[in-house]
Amino acid sequence: MIRIALVGTGWQGQGHLNTMQNMKNIQVVGVCDVNEDMLKKASTKFSIQGFTSYVEMLEETKPDGVIICTPPEIREFLVRGAAERGIHCFIEKPPAKDLGMANKVQEILEKTGVLNSVGFMYRYSPAVKFTKKLISDRRITLVRSAMLDGLALRPNWPRWFFDKERSGGPAFDQAIHIFDLSRYLLGEVDQLTGYQDNLVVPKVNDFTVEDSFSLTMRYKNGTLQNHTHTWSYPDVFTQIELISHELHITLDLVKGRVSGKIDDETVCFESNEHSLYHLELEAFANAIVENNPDHIRSTYKDSVNSLAVALKAMEALDPSVKVDI
Numbered sequence: 143m144i145r146i147a148l149v150g151t152g153w154q155g156q157g158h159l160n161t162m163q164n165m166k167n168i169q170v171v172g173v174c175d176v177n178e179d180m181l182k183k184a185s186t187k188f189s190i191q192g193f194t195s196y197v198e199m200l201e202e203t204k205p206d207g208v209i210i211c212t213p214p215e216i217r218e219f220l221v222r223g224a225a226e227r228g229i230h231c232f233i234e235k236p237p238a239k240d241l242g243m244a245n246k247v248q249e250i251l252e253k254t255g256v257l258n259s260v261g262f263m264y265r266y267s268p269a270v271k272f273t274k275k276l277i278s279d280r281r282i283t284l285v286r287s288a289m290l291d292g293l294a295l296r297p298n299w300p301r302w303f304f305d306k307e308r309s310g311g312p313a314f315d316q317a318i319h320i321f322d323l324s325r326y327l328l329g330e331v332d333q334l335t336g337y338q339d340n341l342v343v344p345k346v347n348d349f350t351v352e353d354s355f356s357l358t359m360r361y362k363n364g365t366l367q368n369h370t371h372t373w374s375y376p377d378v379f380t381q382i383e384l385i386s387h388e389l390h391i392t393l394d395l396v397k398g399r400v401s402g403k404i405d406d407e408t409v410c411f412e413s414n415e416h417s418l419y420h421l422e423l424e425a426f427a428n429a430i431v432e433n434n435p436d437h438i439r440s441t442y443k444d445s446v447n448s449l450a451v452a453l454k455a456m457e458a459l460d461p462s463v464k465v466d467i
């Protein structure tokens with residue numbers, strides 16, 4: 143049994159607390175939030191001791207690992223506080239708000255040597271594992287990906303997501319999942335270009351993010367990808383389509399399904415395992431129990447490269463740089 147503490151008891155923090163209720167090898171020993179209402183709700187709902195002071199939580203509960211679920215600008219002092227006490231760190235995506243902070247966090251993790259994992263849960267999907275193996279010795283020429291979600295249509299969603307300065311908008315906060323997974327499957331991105339707009343929800347007052355964008359990426363190995371993304375869609379849809387002269391495969395990340403054709407043979411894979419959050423937390427717990435980082439599929443060091451792509455995507459989508467016809 144390992145002891146886990148969690149900081150940031152909002153949407154994602156409560157999601158992880160829910161998941162950990164069903165994990166036999168994890169005991170959650172403390173939760174922390176600066177917002178007393180959020181903290182009270184979580185500590186009451188999950189019957190866990192609550193703290194408004196992070197350091198007090200670490201000192202009093204002496205956890206083996208901490209799960210960090212705060213917005214991306216709040217990472218460095220939380221990682222430092224844990225890592226310098228020898229406490230292993232699971233850090234939600236995005237790994238940081240900018241590369242300066244990410245490099246400082248990486249330095250702390252390297253110096254202290256604690257285990258670390260970033261919440262890119264799609265890497266734990268059995269459908270992704272299947273796809274990675276399927277294409278391991280193939281050249282992918284074209285990729286079509288889409289992530290369609292309805293965050294901009296949800297009035298109760300935490301408002302900081304709609305503040306471009308704080309969340310970075312869909313291109314930074316959410317598309318980083320696609321950038322990370324594409325890197326995991328295809329390699330490193332070389333160049334990007336694209337367009338963004340507010341096609342459904344206009345920019346007003348506290349809504350300063352684009353609601354949709356389209357991005358074209360070129361990989362170092364020559365693969366070309368087009369990615370379409372919106373926060374103004376009435377459902378949830380996330381797919382990556384891999385294309386070449388010998389295959390056409392669709393990876394559906396919502397359904398956990400792979401379908402299509404390879405060398406004219408039909409491919410069909412579906413997994414019953416849909417709780418990717420469970421799998422990523424289980425990997426973190428197993429890494430701590432066995433003191434073995436090999437369980438972790440997304441280290442902080444690697445996640446910094448996905449952060450770099452997300453930051454470049456924001457630059458490429460900057461509406462002030464336009465080519466008119």
Ligand SMILES: NC(=O)c1ccc[n+]([C@@H]2O[C@H](COP(=O)([O-])OP(=O)(O)OC[C@H]3O[C@@H](n4cnc5c(N)ncnc54)[C@H](O)[C@@H]3O)[C@@H](O)[C@H]2O)c1
Binds near residue numbers: 149150
């Ligand atoms: N992997 C996923 O699928 C996924 C999904 C949603 C959110 N996230 C990520 O999780 C993180 C949190 O997002 P969320 O949706 O839970 O946001 P949220 O606003 O619902 O929750 C964040 C919580 O952090 C608390 N907080 C802020 N500063 C703090 C501090 N210094 N100390 C303690 N608590 C502090 C806030 O009071 C709030 O309760 C973000 O990085 C987000 O991108 C990941």
